[in-house]
Amino acid sequence: xxxxxxxxxxxxxxxxxxxxxxxxxxxxxxxxxxxxxxxxxxxxxxxxxxxxxxxxxxxxxxxxxxxxxxxxxxxxxxxxxxxxxxxxxxxxxxxxxxxxxxxxxxxxxxxxxxxxxxxxxxxxxxxxxxxxx
Amino acid sequence: xxxxxxxxxxxxxxxxxxxxxxxxxxxxxxxxxxxxxxxxxxxxxxxxxxxxxxxxxxxxxxxxxxxxxxxxxxxxxxxxxxxxxxxxxxxxxxxxxxxxxxxxxxxxxxxxxxxxxxxxxxxxxxxxxxxxxxxxxxxxxxxxxxxxxxxxxxxxxxxxxxxxxxxxxxxxxxxxxxxxxxxxxxxxxxxxxxxxxxxxxxxxxxxxxxxxxxxxxxxxxxxxxxxxxxxxxxxxxxxxxxxxxxxxxxxxxxxxxxxxxxxxxxxxxxxxxxxxxxxxxxxxxxxxxxxxxxxxxxxxxxxxxxxxxxxxxxxxxxxxxxxxxxxxxxxxxxxxxxxxxxxxxxxxxxxxxxxxxxxxxxxxxxxxxxxxxxxxxxxxxxxxxxxxxxxxxxxxxxxxxxxxxxxxxxxxxxxxxxxxxxxxxxxxxxxxxxxxxxxxxxxxxxxxxxxxxxxxxxxxxxxxxxxxxxxxxxxxxxxxxxxxxxxxxxxxxxxxxxxxxxxxxxxxxxxxxxxxxxxxxxxxxxxxxxxxxxxxxx
Numbered sequence: 125x126x127x128x129x130x131x132x133x134x135x136x137x138x139x140x141x142x143x144x145x146x147x148x149x150x151x152x153x154x155x156x157x158x159x160x161x162x163x164x165x166x167x168x169x170x171x172x173x174x175x176x177x178x179x180x181x182x183x184x185x186x187x188x189x190x191x192x193x194x195x196x197x198x199x200x201x202x203x204x205x206x207x208x209x210x211x212x213x214x215x216x217x218x219x220x221x222x223x224x225x226x227x228x229x230x231x232x233x234x235x236x237x238x239x240x241x242x243x244x245x246x247x248x249x250x251x252x253x254x255x256x257x
Numbered sequence: 258x259x260x261x262x263x264x265x266x267x268x269x270x271x272x273x274x275x276x277x278x279x280x281x282x283x284x285x286x287x288x289x290x291x292x293x294x295x296x297x298x299x300x301x302x303x304x305x306x307x308x309x310x311x312x313x314x315x316x317x318x319x320x321x322x323x324x325x326x327x328x329x330x331x332x333x334x335x336x337x338x339x340x341x342x343x344x345x346x347x348x349x350x351x352x353x354x355x356x357x358x359x360x361x362x363x364x365x366x367x368x369x370x371x372x373x374x375x376x377x378x379x380x381x382x383x384x385x386x387x388x389x390x391x392x393x394x395x396x397x398x399x400x401x402x403x404x405x406x407x408x409x410x411x412x413x414x415x416x417x418x419x420x421x422x423x424x425x426x427x428x429x430x431x432x433x434x435x436x437x438x439x440x441x442x443x444x445x446x447x448x449x450x451x452x453x454x455x456x457x458x459x460x461x462x463x464x465x466x467x468x469x470x471x472x473x474x475x476x477x478x479x480x481x482x483x484x485x486x487x488x489x490x491x492x493x494x495x496x497x498x499x500x501x502x503x504x505x506x507x508x509x510x511x512x513x514x515x516x517x518x519x520x521x522x523x524x525x526x527x528x529x530x531x532x533x534x535x536x537x538x539x540x541x542x543x544x545x546x547x548x549x550x551x552x553x554x555x556x557x558x559x560x561x562x563x564x565x566x567x568x569x570x571x572x573x574x575x576x577x578x579x580x581x582x583x584x585x586x587x588x589x590x591x592x593x594x595x596x597x598x599x600x601x602x603x604x605x606x607x608x609x610x611x612x613x614x615x616x617x618x619x620x621x622x623x624x625x626x627x628x629x630x631x632x633x634x635x636x637x638x639x640x641x642x643x644x645x646x647x648x649x650x651x652x653x654x655x656x657x658x659x660x661x662x663x664x665x666x667x668x669x670x671x672x673x674x675x676x677x678x679x680x681x682x683x684x685x686x687x688x689x690x691x692x693x694x695x696x697x698x699x700x701x702x703x704x705x706x707x708x709x710x711x712x713x714x715x716x717x718x719x720x721x722x723x724x725x726x727x728x729x730x731x732x733x734x735x736x737x738x739x740x741x742x743x744x745x746x747x748x749x750x751x752x753x754x755x756x757x758x759x760x761x762x763x764x765x766x767x768x769x770x771x772x773x774x775x776x777x778x779x780x781x782x783x784x785x786x787x788x789x790x791x792x793x794x795x
Contacts, residue, residue, distance in 0.1 A: 129578065130561070135295075136451060137297060137569060139296060148581055149581070161571075167295035175706070181543055183557070206600075210538065213509040221506065222511075224510065225498070226457075228450050229448065229515075232566045233614060237591055239459050241603075248488060249488050253451070253459045256783065
């Protein structure tokens with residue numbers, strides 16, 4: 125069992141908190157005493173932050189639509205299809221017919237990579253996220 | 258954010274969250290702080306315990322409004338005339354900071370001329386707030402030495418959102434309430450990393466660190482760094498992408514960790530757009546309403562399963578650390594993007610998120626001194642942080658504004674796109690509640706949060722309830738020009754007669770079928786806060 129200091133994923137306050145790990149599962153959370161925002165305090169969402177992580181309906185395998193239904197497939201098959209389709213449509217339209225939505229839930233590093241993928245690989249500036257919502 | 262960028266030069270909180278505790282006057286406008294930003298509300302209450310005074314501008318009697326020294330119950334969508342009236346009072350009563358205006362700002366005369374032509378009685382008629390209260394609020398704010406304005410989506414989600422923000426910036430500059438510690442203008446960001454996603458250039462018009470794509474110098478810099486030729490035309494915004502309909506501009510989309518079917522206005526239009534794509538790729542942790550429509554769905558790792566950084570509302574970049582490995586076959590979004598890039602013939606081989614951050618720090622000047630080793634051993638760093646010896650910046654615009662001089666931008670009232678009429682007599686306002694979050698992808702998978710708030714409720718004034726023959730818990734049919742939903746009523750005096758309020762957290766009651774796609778011309782933020790609806794008992 126160990127505790128890991130990390131950052132809350134709900135609102136923009138950005139509380140520092142510990143996630144408690146026990147036998148490969150995240151079992152709870154508690155505030156960081158000295159973190160400048162949380163200062164030993166969390167809101168109800170922060171205290172229950174761990175609950176969605178192991179929810180039984182988490183997606184755990186890639187899905188692909190076959191005969192109208194989303195069916196489990198291998199990573200290789202899913203990624204090949206994704207690369208082929210995005211690549212084909214981007215190339216045919218010089219990037220104009222491809223759009224990407226990034227996420228305010230993802231890390232800075234992931235947002236950086238996604239806009240790099242859009243601009244350098246798919247040749248499009250059609251990238252945005254929910255800042256306006 | 259466009260509003261602060263044009264007036265101050267930086268679209269972000271000018272202060273740190275903790276500085277709010279030391280303010281003498283706090284002006285809250287368009288923010289339901291105790292529900293949406295609990296830690297900020299806590300700072301406001303601490304400040305009040307120390308003697309600070311609170312002014313709340315909000316159409317609803319929220320908890321913050323009940324605690325306020327002065328509550329201005331404004332008619333929705335009339336923030337600009339109210340703020341202009343406050344500024345006029347400040348001018349009339351000689352409360353403006355002349356030295357600050359002279360030394361640090363430009364276009365003051367543009368603002369002054371507009372304010373002197375301004376009719377205070379007209380404001381009372383538009384806003385529904387009496388002049389004595391406006392005057393009291395202006396005096397309180399104008400006389401304070403340390404005053405903070407906090408605003409949120411109640412300001413930006415209007416057709417005049419950018420104008421609203423500019424009016425707030427004008428008020429702060431007129432009284433010199435920027436540039437100092439414990440004093441400033443603080444937009445509260447709604448998502449854990451919305452600031453970071455903007456900083457990283459997940460926007461159609463800018464590279465990381467707000468370097469415009471259509472300026473050749475910036476584009477060439479990134480072309481050299483990334484070894485690729487880059488498009489120089491700004492791209493499509495979110496609404497242009499998700500509301501194209503059958504003949505929209507896009508044929509393929511990659512949606513990473515968002516749920517536009519629930520979060521965007523006029524859901525029917527979003528569904529039509531997504532269903533007509535040739536290819537839709539979604540990466541998410543749950544099978545969201547959006548993922549259900551995809552051709553390929555990739556299982557992503559949650560924040561507990563990856564390492565990286567988030568940037569909070571006060572520009573603090575801090576570490577997110579891996580607690581457990583990705584569940585099942587899921588992968589982190591960085592692994593997914595790198596794999597995809599590789600298959601598309603572009604090598605993205607980063608050993609670790611730390612290496613990605615190294616590259617960011619070289620290309621994004623405001624993140625210049627931010628590397629994981631520095632962030633690991635601190636409570637994070639606040640941008641701008643120019644190099645490895647820079648300590649970060651707790652408050653912005655000290656000595657000079659990011660754009661040089663702060664620019665006064667006179668703005669006038671712009672009426673909402675759709676107001677109640679005989680057919681649709683109620684004004685619908687939407688927002689969040691304490692126990693749930695956004696489209697509920699995370700919070701509705703939490704047992705306790707769903708127990709506390711498991712369904713959508715429509716706040717309705719008891720007077721309206723009596724007229725419609727509705728009691729708390731009764732089912733209502735709510736209809737707008739765009740769609741219809743059924744929702745349970747909650748009679749409360751939080752809202753005023755003629756106005757109703759509900760949340761967009763619940764897929765069973767997709768309120769964005771009703772909302773309007775009218776949007777601000779500059780920021781293209783949709784007007785979630787005002788549309789007209791009709792109510793009847795089921």
